[in-house]
Amino acid sequence: MPLSRILDQLGDGNPQLYRELRSRVQLYKVVFVAGMAFFVQLSLCLFFARQISVQAHRYSRYVSWDGLGNWMVRWQLWSWDLFVVLSGIQVLMLFGLGTYLLVSDFIREKRRGTLDFIRxxxxxxxxxxxxxxxxxxxxxxxxxxxxxxLHCASGLAAKLPLSVVLGFDIVLLVSCTLFYGMALFLTQVASDWGRNPSSIQH
Structure with missing residues (x-):
């Protein structure tokens, strides 16, 4: 099904969502974001792979040695650290940058006067x-x-249950929804107070 038809169907149920997607879901933006996601994950994998290089990191936390000079990679710990870093990136991106995008979009629409039209x-x-x-x-x-x-694969390789890995993603999405709603509400209150502070005092 063409992307334009999908957007049209979304517009029937939620015109505001259609409006936002129409202005943001463009081919070059999607390709750029996909490329950035691939680049970040590849860079992380290469960085962590370098940590198990015996020649460069004899005392790496991911390499264990016995008394005879034999070594083995601690893949579970390696996968756990990768899982934690990926989780941290998702949290920072969604909570930090996501909140910034929503608040800045609200302020921009407020200045243009389109917010009152939407209301x-x-x-x-x-x-x-x-x-x-x-x-x-x-x-x-x-x-x-x-x-x-990659997030799920690293979590499973770290011996985490699939329910825990997927549960993290679900909790993250739900938390973001609540956090975004609260951020927009506080931005609205601050905007109304700045426009008419006497109404807040009384």
Whole structure:
């Protein structure tokens, strides 16, 4: 199914989401984000692979030695550290950059006056909020989603249960949704207070 038809179907259910996706889901942006996700994961794998080079890192934490000079790679620890780093990147990207994108988009629409136009649309505020939360950081969701296979693989290699690995991703998404909603709410309150501080005091 063509991408334009998918967007049109989304527009029937949530025009705000359609509006956000229409302005952000473009081929060159998708290719760039996919390339960045691949580059970050490749760089991490090469970095961690270098840590088990016996010649360069005889005392690497990922290499254990016995009294006879024989060595073996501690793959479980190696995979665990990779899993932790990937988890940290996802948290920082979604919470930090995602919040910045939503707040900056809100402020930009406020300055342009398009926010008031959106409010007077026949759609509910919940519908508009969902459209914003799902649409504005869509490229971040793509970036994070492309990291899921390596994230899951490293977690399983570290002997973590699949339920724990997938549970982390689910909790992260739910937490982001709540955090984004709170960030937009506080931005709205701060904007209203800046426009009419006397109304807040009384």
């Amino acid at each position: 007077f649309s026949p759609r509910s505020r919940q519908n508009i909020l969902i459209g914003k939360i799902l649409g504005v950081p869509i490229l971040l969701y793509l970036f994070s989603g492309l990291m899921v296979p």
